[in-house]
Amino acid sequence: MSYARVVALALVGLLVAVGAARAERLIVSLSNHHVMITSNYTGVDLVLFGSVERDAAAAGRRSPYDIVATITGPRQPLRTRRKQRVLGIWVNTASRTFVDPPSYLAILSSHPLEAITSAENERRLQLGIANVPLPELINNDIGEVSNDPFRAALVRLMQERGLYGEQPNAVTFLTPMLFRAAFSLPAQVPIGSYNVDVKLFADGNLIAHTDSAFEIVKVGFEQFVVAAAYEHGLLYGLATAVMALITGWIASVVFRRD
Amino acid sequence: MQIYLPIADIPVNVLLVLAMGLAVGFISGMFGIGGGFLMTPLLIFIGVQPAVAVASVSTHVASSSFSGALAYWRRNAIDVTLALTLLAGGVVGSAGGVALFTWLRAQDQLDLVIGLSYVTLLSIVGVLLIGESARAIMRSRQGKPADLRRPGSHIWLHGLPLKLRFKRSKVYVSAIPVLAIGVIIGFIGAIMGLGGGFLLVPMLIYLLRVPTSTVIGTSLTLTFLTMLSATVLHAATNHQVDAVLALILMVGGVIGAQFGALAGHRIRGEQLRLLLGVLVLAVGLRFAVQLVLRPEDLYSIRVIGGGP
Numbered sequence: 056m057s058y059a060r061v062v063a064l065a066l067v068g069l070l071v072a073v074g075a076a077r078a079e080r081l082i083v084s085l086s087n088h089h090v091m092i093t094s095n096y097t098g099v100d101l102v103l104f105g106s107v108e109r110d111a112a113a114a115g116r117r118s119p120y121d122i123v124a125t126i127t128g129p130r131q132p133l134r135t136r137r138k139q140r141v142l143g144i145w146v147n148t149a150s151r152t153f154v155d156p157p158s159y160l161a162i163l164s165s166h167p168l169e170a171i172t173s174a175e176n177e178r179r180l181q182l183g184i185a186n187v188p189l190p191e192l193i194n195n196d197i198g199e200v201s202n203d204p205f206r207a208a209l210v211r212l213m214q215e216r217g218l219y220g221e222q223p224n225a226v227t228f229l230t231p232m233l234f235r236a237a238f239s240l241p242a243q244v245p246i247g248s249y250n251v252d253v254k255l256f257a258d259g260n261l262i263a264h265t266d267s268a269f270e271i272v273k274v275g276f277e278q279f280v281v282a283a284a285y286e287h288g289l290l291y292g293l294a295t296a297v298m299a300l301i302t303g304w305i306a307s308v309v310f311r312r313d
Numbered sequence: 314m315q316i317y318l319p320i321a322d323i324p325v326n327v328l329l330v331l332a333m334g335l336a337v338g339f340i341s342g343m344f345g346i347g348g349g350f351l352m353t354p355l356l357i358f359i360g361v362q363p364a365v366a367v368a369s370v371s372t373h374v375a376s377s378s379f380s381g382a383l384a385y386w387r388r389n390a391i392d393v394t395l396a397l398t399l400l401a402g403g404v405v406g407s408a409g410g411v412a413l414f415t416w417l418r419a420q421d422q423l424d425l426v427i428g429l430s431y432v433t434l435l436s437i438v439g440v441l442l443i444g445e446s447a448r449a450i451m452r453s454r455q456g457k458p459a460d461l462r463r464p465g466s467h468i469w470l471h472g473l474p475l476k477l478r479f480k481r482s483k484v485y486v487s488a489i490p491v492l493a494i495g496v497i498i499g500f501i502g503a504i505m506g507l508g509g510g511f512l513l514v515p516m517l518i519y520l521l522r523v524p525t526s527t528v529i530g531t532s533l534t535l536t537f538l539t540m541l542s543a544t545v546l547h548a549a550t551n552h553q554v555d556a557v558l559a560l561i562l563m564v565g566g567v568i569g570a571q572f573g574a575l576a577g578h579r580i581r582g583e584q585l586r587l588l589l590g591v592l593v594l595a596v597g598l599r600f601a602v603q604l605v606l607r608p609e610d611l612y613s614i615r616v617i618g619g620g621p
Contacts, residue, residue: 094316135613146422209612213614280556288550292545293545295556296545298556302560303376303378
């Protein structure tokens with residue numbers, strides 16, 4: 056936190072020195088761009104911080120700024136299934152395939168979205184979970200389905216797992232120019248590259264935006280196990296089998312009673 | 314103490330998983346079974362995906378049955394010929410089971426089939442065990458001598474061709490039912506993540522009339538061999554074996570099994586079977602309730618494919 060503040064202040068200093076051609080510029084960074092999964096990994100907390108830099112053209116602006124940050128995880132195909140009672144038991148009877156929805160989706164903002172901009176802008180700029188496209192596979196065709204209960208279920212289940220979420224007051228302005236937002240990634244988020252899209256609003260209009268990214272990677276032993284299991288399945292299976300034999304043999308020697 | 318499971322992709326409490334291994338190991342040592350039918354549901358309950366649970370438990374069962382089989386080997390209580398004949402069927406069954414497992418996972422019906430299989434199998438075996446042991450207990454209460462007749466009668470199974478002589482067990486029986494039993498156990502084991510010891514022992518006793526002196530050792534040998542092949546097959550096709558999870562389970566399991574075996578010696582055979590019957594039936598009913606009750610959420614999601 057204090058680290059974030061120091062870096063952010065340094066950034067501000069830098070920006071003041073450099074100056075900018077446009078009215079407003081947005082500079083953001085993250086507390087960590089390279090999250091490593093090790094054996095004691097239980098999720099991670101990250102801080103997004105940034106500053107608004109403005110030149111003389113914008114100096115007269117009085118109205119406060121608003122920030123909307125959208126964090127999108129790696130995309131992966133997902134199936135939503137619905138159970139129905141068949142002959143007294145509950146069976147998955149219907150399903151929809153979603154084409155590459157984000158595995159993680161967090162929308163952090165300085166105010167509720169409806170207070171920041173118009174509904175029209177929200178739709179156009181794909182702000183908020185409701186406006187993020189989640190296309191489905193329909194008879195070899197790809198399209199959006201409006202009022203789809205499967206889409207609603209997908210969003211609800213992802214929210215319950217802490218993977219999708221809107222946090223309307225997560226972004227706080229430390230000064231009128233300097234903001235920070237903390238967010239956490241639960242342990243079950245997939246590895247891969249995460250995109251952070253930050254938009255700056257004033258008077259309900261988008262005036263600047265920028266991108267950042269971070270990566271979640273498995274390292275060391277975890278990475279070794281995963282790579283072995285997927286790339287050399289047979290060898291991995293044989294090694295696991297040998298491990299089972301050795302453990303069983305050790306046990307029978309240690310606990311030998313005859 | 315949390316540890317991140319690389320294949321299951323979730324962090325779990327090591328001590329909790331170790332305790333589960335100990336508890337299930339205790340039960341398996343006490344009853345002379347692998348304990349997969351208890352371990353798989355427990356893992357699913359703490360949030361491990363069914364596919365990873367089934368695949369990893371097969372490794373765990375391989376290890377615990379191997380340590381058991383070694384003890385019987387030293388006492389020369391294993392019929393190797395019988396075990397290898399059963400295994401020939403078992404490998405075929407395992408391959409079929411792993412293939413069906415893969416197909417069901419793609420069809421979104423794996424959880425249902427695992428649930429249904431547990432209900433059917435455990436209820437039947439539980440009721441049979443309770444009935445048989447209750448009759449034995451009644452008989453001994455009434456002071457009648459235990460039934461000395463060798464169980465099972467001369468049924469059509471014994472008239473089949475391709476007769477083989479299993480010297481250690483002193484049985485002379487067709488290879489066809491032996492192979493068939495192997496196929497069934499291998500198939501069920503691969504799909505349900507259990508060794509099938511609690512199915513195999515009664516089958517060997519009642520259908521093949523294998524004497525009690527070799528039945529447990531032979532069953533443990535087969536369990537260990539089929540579960541070992543299931544581990545390799547699951548790892549090579551589904552990539553769902555979590556070696557870290559399996560190792561924690563093994564360590565707890567083999568230690569628990571030793572104490573369970575000690576406890577098992579203090580209880581009489583029919584009472585032990587009654588207890589096992591109640592346990593098996595209870596797990597079966599637990600699965601039945603889950604299938605019949607309206608789920609809290611009718612919707613569920615699953616990532617398709619699933620790579621590293």
